[in-house]
Amino acid sequence: MVSRxxxxxxxxxxxxxxxLSEGERLILPALQALQHEFGYVPREAVGIVAKHxxxxxADTHGVLSFYHELRTSPPAPIIVSVCVAEACQANGSRELVxxxxxxxxxxxxxxxxxxxxxxxxxxxxNCALGPAVLVNERLVGRVNLDxxxxxxxxxRDEVNA
Amino acid sequence: xxxxxxxRDSAARSVGADDVAVAIAREAxxxxxxxxxxxxxxxxxxxxxxxxxxxxxxxxxxxxxxTESDVAGLFDAGFLAGSDHPLSVGIxxxxxxxxxxxxxxxxxVGIVDPLSLNDYEAHGGLVGxxxxxxxxxxAVVEEVLASGLxxxxxxxxxxxxxxxxxxxxxxxxxxxxxxxxxxDSGTFADRMLMEGDPFTLxxxxxxxGITTGxxxxxxxxxxxxxxANDTMREALEIAYxxxxxxxxxxxxxxxxxxxxxxxxxxxxxxxxxxxxxxxEGLRGMVRPKPPIPALEGLFGMPTLVNNVMTLASVPGILVxxxxxxxxxxxxxxxxxxxxxxxxxxxxxxxxxxxxxxTLSELVNTYGGGTRSGRPVRAVQVGGPLGAYFPAxxxxxxxxxxxMLAAGGMVGHGGxxxxxxxxxxxxxxxxxxxxxxxxxxxxxxxxxxxxxxGVETIDKIREGIDRPGNLxxxxxxxxxxxxxxxxxxxxxxxxxxxSALRHFPEDFQR
Numbered sequence: 001m002v003s004r005x006x007x008x009x010x011x012x013x014x015x016x017x018x019x020l021s022e023g024e025r026l027i028l029p030a031l032q033a034l035q036h037e038f039g040y041v042p043r044e045a046v047g048i049v050a051k052h053x054x055x056x057x058a059d060t061h062g063v064l065s066f067y068h069e070l071r072t073s074p075p076a077p078i079i080v081s082v083c084v085a086e087a088c089q090a091n092g093s094r095e096l097v098x099x100x101x102x103x104x105x106x107x108x109x110x111x112x113x114x115x116x117x118x119x120x121x122x123x124x125x126n127c128a129l130g131p132a133v134l135v136n137e138r139l140v141g142r143v144n145l146d147x148x149x150x151x152x153x154x155x156r157d158e159v160n161a
Numbered sequence: 162x163x164x165x166x167x168x169r170d171s172a173a174r175s176v177g178a179d180d181v182a183v184a185i186a187r188e189a190x191x192x193x194x195x196x197x198x199x200x201x202x203x204x205x206x207x208x209x210x211x212x213x214x215x216x217x218x219x220x221x222x223x224x225x226x227x228t229e230s231d232v233a234g235l236f237d238a239g240f241l242a243g244s245d246h247p248l249s250v251g252i253x254x255x256x257x258x259x260x261x262x263x264x265x266x267x268x269x270v271g272i273v274d275p276l277s278l279n280d281y282e283a284h285g286g287l288v289g290x291x292x293x294x295x296x297x298x299x300a301v302v303e304e305v306l307a308s309g310l311x312x313x314x315x316x317x318x319x320x321x322x323x324x325x326x327x328x329x330x331x332x333x334x335x336x337x338x339x340x341x342x343x344x345d346s347g348t349f350a351d352r353m354l355m356e357g358d359p360f361t362l363x364x365x366x367x368x369x370g371i372t373t374g375x376x377x378x379x380x381x382x383x384x385x386x387x388x389a390n391d392t393m394r395e396a397l398e399i400a401y402x403x404x405x406x407x408x409x410x411x412x413x414x415x416x417x418x419x420x421x422x423x424x425x426x427x428x429x430x431x432x433x434x435x436x437x438x439x440x441e442g443l444r445g446m447v448r449p450k451p452p453i454p455a456l457e458g459l460f461g462m463p464t465l466v467n468n469v470m471t472l473a474s475v476p477g478i479l480v481x482x483x484x485x486x487x488x489x490x491x492x493x494x495x496x497x498x499x500x501x502x503x504x505x506x507x508x509x510x511x512x513x514x515x516x517x518x519t520l521s522e523l524v525n526t527y528g529g530g531t532r533s534g535r536p537v538r539a540v541q542v543g544g545p546l547g548a549y550f551p552a553x554x555x556x557x558x559x560x561x562x563x564m565l566a567a568g569g570m571v572g573h574g575g576x577x578x579x580x581x582x583x584x585x586x587x588x589x590x591x592x593x594x595x596x597x598x599x600x601x602x603x604x605x606x607x608x609x610x611x612x613x614g615v616e617t618i619d620k621i622r623e624g625i626d627r628p629g630n631l632x633x634x635x636x637x638x639x640x641x642x643x644x645x646x647x648x649x650x651x652x653x654x655x656x657x658x659s660a661l662r663h664f665p666e667d668f669q670r
Contacts, residue, residue: 026442066444067425085346090504090579125349128207128509137387141175
């Protein structure tokens with residue numbers, strides 16, 4: 001499968017950082033811009049960001065390691081974010097997680113074919129129509145293994161298109 | 162020409178609204194029907210989504226929940242004229258569930274085209290801002306104070322006092338920050354407002370800006386809300402193009418710039434000082450208070466921090482006057498609260514109603530009990546840090562003080578229903594596990610306490626020295642309550658201890 005993201009290089013990273021507005025010359029927005037472009041923030045980006053924002057490498061590493069969503073290695077083309085918070089628990093998300101584990105991959109890991117990452121999230125704001133899952137940026141409500149499989153297939157088509 | 166509304170709200174889209182919209186457009190083209198399709202926000206009757214509305218002479222007639230395969234049949238039945246059909250719910254505004262509510266903050270959500278400024282103004286938009294410009298900052302503060310509006314994010318601090326403090330602070334630069342980091346499970350009102358009526362939030366923030374003297378605002382939203390963020394970005398652009406933002410707001414001498422920032426998956430950034438750190442681009446570490454953000458907030462400058470619902474309530478308060486808002490509610494909880502019915506519930510969605518409704522009315526009358534059809538066993542109010550109430554204690558009045566007296570909190574108004582299959586020791590464990598994962602790590606009771614909490618509950622569940630470990634768990638909870646820096650560690654014991662108190666049998670299995 002094709003990646004949705006650009007290929008990492010220090011030069012390309014610098015170009016992304018140069019496009020940040022004055023108000024966004026901060027650690028988190030800089031890391032987010034890199035992740036948006038490349039899909040992840042490699043360790044070597046830490047020094048580049050620190051220099052660009054004029055902060056220490058330690059502070060930059062601190063931010064990179066704080067936020068759950070920032071990744072330091074490339075993601076799979078499809079990311080399935082499963083809500084595991086209370087409102088979805090009330091609608092059977094624990095059972096859903098078990099069946100996802102059996103058919104795709106355990107939470108926090110990648111499917112055997114390398115195409116899907118399964119991650120846990122706490123609340124997608126779809127609490128009356130749970131369980132809820134985000135497949136890349138598409139929200140799926142009242143999800144079961146069938147509808148999830150269809151959503152993953154759709155995402156696969158989109159990625160390959 | 163017939164106007165049809167199909168929601169663009171992400172909850173509606175999550176159950177197929179986009180497919181339905183495409184099918185309606187296709188079917189109309191095939192049949193040569195003259196149809197205008199508007200993608201509105203959701204009315205908040207989420208069990209009926211996708212809820213399609215057709216404009217008729219007698220009002221907007223609703224059909225739901227509609228699937229793609231229902232569309233041809235709806236055309237056959239003559240739904241463009243509002244004809245009867247098994248999916249018809251009649252005139253939407255006449256549905257008792259909706260009609261009995263008193264929507265102030267949500268008055269336009271689901272009704273207007275979210276990104277049409279004309280539609281916004283046609284439904285009373287910008288009247289509050291024009292009045293604010295006319296009466297001036299002192300009078301606006303007086304109105305907000307007199308309305309009795311309290312912070313809807315969870316803490317319930319009087320909004321007017323905060324506004325007055327920031328207005329009175331001396332500084333070359335002040336900020337208004339909207340906390341849209343709606344991380345509580347069971348809550349989605351901020352998201353629905355941002356997707357369904359974003360200009361109300363923008364208007365509320367502009368009013369806050371010109372009143373407090375802040376010229377720069379930020380909306381701190383969540384990455385888990387991609388649709389809301391897209392809508393908000395578009396709305397901001399439209400607001401700039403139409404002179405609602407930027408230099409000379411609506412032709413006045415006031416300037417106000419507003420931008421959207423998105424978090425990166427950290428529940429703690431919903432805590433106001435952690436949010437400020439995150440807005441500064443740093444780790445979302447909680448700051449000790451004092452100093453309060455109203456005096457030393459973003460980049461050390463005086464900063465007004467309010468939740469989406471709080472800011473979005475202000476335009477309406479200025480339109481109808483503080484007295485009208487203050488007349489609603491109970492005791493010291495004035496106005497309306499946007500409750501969100503979630504979890505295992507038959508009729509989930511948005512119920513905006515004056516404070517003072519009982520939890521039972523919300524869960525049983527509005528909610529219609531569980532979706533699974535099994536008896537309600539537990540109801541968690543106020544998010545992951547809120548208390549669990551057992552089915553026989555739902556007669557509690559939902560206002561700030563009554564909830565506190567009952568050992569709970571209103572929080573951001575989320576109500577999550579569980580049926581009898583729930584294992585409350587597992588829910589208590591999850592509360593600690595969540596705190597362990599989401600703690601910023603700054604204070605020891607929260608950082609270490611949550612981990613020890615999980616371990617202790619595991620021992621209890623496994624039957625290891627239950628009496629001793631139950632004492633230990635309660636002791637740990639008391640310590641976290643008293644010793645934590647913010648509500649994360651300080652309130653995590655609330656779901657745990659309410660589970661222990663009301664469902665002791667689940668810890669003895």
